[in-house]
Amino acid sequence: METENRTCIIIGASQAGVSCAFALREEGWAGRILLYDTDPKLPYYRPPLSKTALTGEELMYNHILKPLELYRKENIQLGLGIKVVALDALNKEVILSDHTQVNYDRLVLATGARPFIPNIEGIQTAAQVFVLRTQQDAEAIRHALEKSMDKEVVIIGGGYIGLETAASIKKLGGKVTVLEREKRVLERVTAPEMSEFFMALHAEQGVHIEVNKNVVAIHGNPKQMVVCDDGSAYRADLVIVGVGVLVNTELAEQAKLNMDRGILVDASMRTNQEHIYAIGDCTRHHNPFYDRFVRIESVQNATDQGKIAAAAICGKNPTYDVLPWFWSDQYDVKLQMVGLSEGYNQVVVRKETGDTPSFSIWYFDQDQLLAVDAVNHAKAYMLGAKFIRQKTRVDKTKLADNGLEFKPANLVMA
């Protein structure tokens, strides 16, 4: 395909969009690449926002996705602080926040997601309520914490972001309470054994986690009270909301893209509109291995989908088919996850011997291994990934027996 006089517009310059832009050049796209984002900051990695960048151990400067020179070198036009406000798929054009109209030959939606703000009385008007998605958000939290009287922080939501934020704020000397609506933290994403481990870990570190807490109101200024439906109330200088995201689909709706809690894409990241692709957190795709539609929020997924879309735009016919992986760091604990555990009906817990806690949780559907969560045990994570991929039958009894050395020969079904 002749691409020299063509224009590819990418909306969203984060993990997915930036990966796609650079991959387009590697795949040989010779035309224009226009990359827009409302965020004025040079595109950066988000994971450190709740971890080392929140504690201040690391500067976000060290976590930019690519240095500015490289955009210049690859001739990628970066339009930061610019929102794409309208998309006309029929005429293949977009309208920017400064009213300019730009035409495209290929369009990539990498619009990601934004924090979901639950319907809680007073949440819109409360002065010290924060979310955590952008670099500005992280800076605002750090700043507010420094200025606050007692450093009392309530975090609504015990998912990964909530728990990582709790650990980081604790490190900064905050007094942290996490309020989780379900009966355990990480309910949607891990087995009860993992939730228990993290609840105990946080308790040990002095972070107060309360479950079965449905927040219904926030009031008071500057000292706020966070009120739950059982009548309990918690004092907070800062409230941080981490209860999940809303996918940014406004532009996709304008283009009449097929959607199902995310933009539906095929194995090459194509949408139902010719010339429009979608990648990253905003998409739902069919995972061939699990034979199921999934929307995944991870760096791996965003980066890889960006590369797949680039190859497809340059005329190839790639198939996105990988096992998802993810990690989370809290205090000195490293959690690594591979696969998708949804639909499991049995878990096997493998504890390693030794001083530091080190164990893994293996999720099975009958005899098929679906996923592995490993705490301080990278070997289990790596081997788990292999076993899942190769559909290896694992001997569950031997797996659970930490008297047997952790090595393939001891774990595979004879």
Add this chain to the structure above:
Amino acid sequence: MAKITFITRDNQTITVEGESGSVMALARQNGVKGIEGECGGVCSCATCHVHVQNGEFSRTGQQGTIEKDLLELNDHADETSRLCCQIRISDEIDGLVLRVAEKNSF
């Protein structure tokens, strides 16, 4: 200060200079192709895998357990393998040559 040379998967050579931080961060800042560093250098992803050239492995310092474990079961790893987010930049490693390893995906 150290000068480090990377050889990318398509056999291009790029030499860069750094003062501090990790070799992965240095590679990323200079856009060395193939060094993704997706986890940001916390030894969780193995997307910063390199092979230390010229038998100079011992100059790159100690390997932690997690790094060893991530590499042990990596199809493209051998005795020259390192995750370069775990290599600190110092005078010690001046002149090092690192080859970007093949991508490992699940």
